[in-house]
Amino acid sequence: VARPTPTVRRVGSLAVRVLVVALVLLAGYHGTTGSFVAADAGWTLVRASNPDPWGQFRRSQMEYIRAEFYRQVPVTTTIYVADKDSLWAQRLVEFAAMGRYRLVPEHDADVLLYVDKAPEFKYEVRLRVVDQR
């Protein structure tokens, strides 16, 4: 077998290096699309006068329900989150922890908490506190 000449080896080495760089660029092209999506979405958000209106609505709902919770339920009350909708059940537990409330089993609780939903309510939600003392 004839040994490759230095020129052939140099060309071969260059070809391999180009191939490796090309493969890495392809990996990079496919692997960084998300960052461009994020940058694009982020730029839109930064420029918009009312960015993320749906997110703003959901946040307003949460902050409204939380404020109602603390207004209607004294912190010494033992509570049970009875709502079955996992979004609001989990939010009520979160707000209870923020407010340092005691969460207890249903039959021990002073009050049961629900979130009702209807278009006519403020932010389309309403806290319902059922006293079972």
Add this chain to the structure above:
Amino acid sequence: VSSLIAVVVVAGSGLPMAYAVTRRPALALLLGPLATGLLASVAMFLMLLIGGNLLFWGAALVVSQGVLIWKLRGRAGSPLPQGSWVTVVAFTAPLLLPFMIARFQPIEWDAHSIWWLHAAYFSHDAGYARAALGAPAFWFSHPDYPPFTSAPIAAVWELLGDYDFRVAQVVSALTTFSAIGLLVYAVRRVTAAAPAPVSWFVAVGVGYVTWDPAPYSVTNGLNDALWAAAFGAAATLLLFDRRPLVDQALPVVLMAVAVLSKNEGFVMAVVLAAIVTVRERRDLVRTVLVWIPVAVGAVWIALARFFGAQSDLAGGARFDALVHGDVGTRLQTIVDAMWVEIGVVAAFAAAAAVVGGTFLRQRRRDFGLPSDGWLWAVNASYFAVLILTYMITPYGLDWHLVTSVERVTILNLLLAGVSAAGWAAVAIGPRGAGADLPGASAFDRRDTVRTVGRRPAVRTLLADVGFGAVHRGRAAGVVAGPLARPDRVQGS
């Protein structure tokens, strides 16, 4: 205003520790939020163990780290390479573009249901936190998940006296940004022998990969990107750096961040520590440090168990799914779902690694880059961990995959990206045609000698984390290290 205060507190509280680790102001600023997160996590451990509240222990730790580091300031430490202001700003600034997505409202489901809920029950006092960990009402939120993400939020909320969702998101985004920045730093450092623009390009590229599978998840209160980037940075520094066990402080800190962020982080820290130990078996004493994060993770697991926190997997794992039923179908479903997220990128990166490993091995050695085989071993281990996790999931498999697979595969992509970045740098080559010490540029300003001889183990370890008394210069008892040996030069 609250968000601004949060930024200052989170960036600033851990600065002394961050500076001790890096000895570079620019890198310290980048590492600051993660150092603060670690201090807050340790404060949480102390609160759970001893009592009191998070703010008290946090303040105590911030003050004592300052005093400790002031006491240790006389020790010769060496600044980390590639840590100048220009270098750090150059690779950090491009990350701000995708980071803008942090403007989304703070409404992510898992952010509220897991991390901010945990922050809420950690923010009052030891009594409430201990009770919450074992309370059935909180089980849906996985109280056994580690505290790194929640602890600094809890501390800032307590400090401000207000449970602002936006503040929580800002704290979370800041720690995540810090982790991604350090991943980029790690890649920039190991590829520093390449021309600076090439090293910069591949490093920023790897950072951008963090946003790939799930752009919304990076800066909006979730921590999948945080732990993956921190772990990826640690793995890069420990397995892909020319001198992996010198200056272990930064990778050890990053491992601790990963361990205290996610349960997968603990599993993978055990894998990484084991791989480092096997790889550096001739120098076992030096590998002790990488087990510290594992120990820290074990402390959290013990605490969580002690206070009754339930683990969804350990508690409800269906190991029977591994032997009974449609094992093949489940496996196929899992692999298919993961392929969608990582397949193309991993395939191109693996192809680059195979071609490079076959034809450019000598060139890689001349460049000063270790084999990427270890990184792929970590990557494969994580792949296996994910498959096992999904196989034994107590939830419906389809639901579990749909809700998580795009976020949990970030680490696979990052590790593939680090390997690819290394090969691109090797293929393009060291900077300057006549660079007679390829790779040396990565360690300019650093010691080119390595201490050996009969030093007590403790002092060896102190030196490794940057507190060495004899670490630099021509002190007696040192011999020429790897950089003093003229390496084979490409083309010579």
